[in-house]
Amino acid sequence: MFRSTRLNIHSRKNSILLAGVVLFAALQFSGCQMTSADGGPPPPPPATATFLFCDKEAPSCDNETSFSTTSTRDLEVKVSWQNVPAGNHVQTLEILLPGGNLYQQTQMAFGVEQGSNEPLVAIQTLPVAGTWIQQRHMLGEWTARVSLDGEVVASQTVELTP
């Protein structure tokens, strides 16, 4: 179960564009290299992702790294994307058990508009209460691993405790 948040930044587009022009001019005068080694334009920065884990019922999410399986109903896995190129993409999120076996794998499609610089957050809810995680005491260091269009981009561990 996924939901995504994409903030509309079109109203801010002009100011971002202006800031970009100023930055470009400053870099030119400072003599920084704006070209790649072969003289072409610099390659776009690679897409990156960061994780945030939250107790869905908690009033706030403080980027905790450990959760109790006996008191957590749902664990939210939030993936924040940066530098994702324009176009349609598929995120694959793998939840790995301690030891590395695959617990769950989910896919989510999303689109990024040309020129968009909006934050992109994909949220998956991992049910805990009443699931095998709680009933079979699947405790220890779990791993969340996220791929973009089939390429692994980031992984992060999270501790599940009694």
Added chain:
Amino acid sequence: MYREDPVNGIRRTRWRRWSGLVAMLLIAAPVIARETIVLQKSGTDPQARGADATLKQASPNNNNVGNTISVESKTNAIQNAIIEFDLSRIPNVGIKQATLTLHVTTPPAGNVTYGAYDVSDFWQSNTVTWNTRVATKAWTTPGGDAAGTATATANLTNASTTAQFNITTDVQNWYNGSPNYGTLIKDQAANDNRTTTFGAKAASNATSPELDVTFVQNVTGLTATPGNGSVTLNWTIPTLIGTAVPGESYTGVVILRRTGSPVDKNSFPTDTVVPALCSTLGSGTVVFVDATKQTTFTDNATNDTCASPGGAPVNGTTYFYKVFLRDSSNYYSYQPLAAGSGSTYTQEISATPAATVAAQQNTQWIAATFATDLASPSLIPGSVAAMGSQTNLLFFINAVTGTREFVPISLGGSIASRSPLIDAASSSTGQDIDYVTDQDGLIYAVNTDTGVIDWVTNPVTSGTVTLQGGPAVQLKSIAGGTNDQVFFGTRNTTTTTGNQIFALNGNTGANASWSPITGPISTTNNGLQNLDIINSTPLVDYVHNAVWVTSRSACGTSQPSLWEINPTTGAVQAIANLGDIDASPSLSFYSDVLFVATVGDSGGTTCTAGNSTIYAINPTTGATIASFVTSDGPIVSYPVVLGPAPPYTVIYSGATAVHALSIDTSRTTPVFVPVWNTTVANPSAPISYTGSQYVFVGSSDGMIHELMLTAGTDIKDEVCNIGATKGTVGDPSIDEVLSRIYVTTTDQRAYAFVFPF
């Protein structure tokens, strides 16, 4: 009382006018593989699970299924074609090449380039539109959710008669654990104002979409027989189901062996290369290489002279074998994917040699499930075992051979519960049918003979709801009425008061007249009552014409957690405020006592699971007969009730042990009496049946434990996986027809063993 009980075309090869050139190319280029088949609707291939539609931006809420599909790029009038093939004719194969061909019925006005994209979400052809993929569920991206990059492209002109796309990687992924949601065809250019029309599945056979697949089959009938210091493998080299690549034939097998755990998915021989005997491939040792069509191999001191970790099998050690069929060009039965992606599905088997027959062990079969599943497999005993996985796949396994009945069915979300399987003689559908819930919030009826999804329903039309517990089925053949009814509850964690209980027509998926009931629920004698999340599968009680539902109760006893519902009217006949319940209820043999077990929450503001309390309930009144506070954490899955009459034996699993209680409900004041407990690491739900002298239970130690019912003595264990990738073993199912036990595990496999051990 009925509860779905755990116990229990090859079309002619298209030699076109350029066949001579094709033959020359085949000679000049490396031979791709072994067999080819054309999957296309025909007299011999109905493509029952195949589907296609056109998604039209100009009419975004219309479903467009007909004799043609079309692709168009035009401002505000884009058309995308979506296509899915029925792969059930080639269920147990390694894919080497796959080409999608669309037949042009109206060519474009000028040059166009179309891309084929792997679809990433579940859809149904009879409801799919530009905006929605199934029922009321929307695409994340209108026009179809799919990969960002085209798997392949095809250039068309005004003279084109076909569009061909090499989608080999996508098809290999579908056989390697990724859901198969088909292919989306889109124009690569924006607003070129050109349209191409292709034949659809519903069109004449000649213009229907076709998928040309080249593949290598797996061996069939793989068995392992342990001996004293030996393991003998037997298998069958399959007959062709397609057309052999000219000059090619199946010539033998390559066998890898690993100790303690299955050979992992990244261990396989490389196509066109013959591995050396005794060499190491990933986690496996090559113990047998044959090109003489042998169908047996005895792994012993004579035949296996490899150095450790090869060598003669040692008594008491469990060995796993992965058997790759090979052809005369040395193509093997696996999916040759990129490093790290691996190839999970190749036939596997295991055995444990021992000096005595009594100590020898072997699996009857091992089947890949691609992700964790711990629910007890559902059964048509002696015929089919069904299991889900948390990669959105639903498997139907031949209970005798362990081979897939067909390629797993791709659903919308993770399957986290047991799906009841009803045989045709009992089902009001007249089909062998499986009812499945998933974490996408959808419920399905799947024909187990064809894999066709008869219906799918999105019961909760707004918000995000997970279906964690499985469905329960009330059979018309027992209860009467007009059709089977399917019951389930929601797990909406945004509320502790407003969850829902549904009853659907098993034939159509339509809501029963009273369905759903939504918390706060009006009860017969207790006013409005809040309904928290439901994690369990309901229980149908034919004797009392009731459906029993357990739920959580907001971490306390201020609202009900046990609900008795009249399946005909939806009236809530009884409730009980017992505290949070995750376990499904159980009935005694004649339905005179109902047993439920709480999570054991401490209550108050901190909702923390503790020790279960087990209740014996009078199913006529809903009143508590007796209770017992356990001391081993929350119970797992459900209590098991044994015995035809009081005193009943109640078996349950806690965190560290399996426990047995006795209760004589014929007494005026019945009490639970502890009988035995046996330490088992992190046990699954136990399984047994009235008349059996054994209790079976899975464990996090990677084994199934066989306990004596009388005293709980752990008399023998069967190994699933105790090595490097040791998996927790799930709730077992018992097949009394074949005397087999089936389990799934966290090591992404299902195992079958003969019982008693």
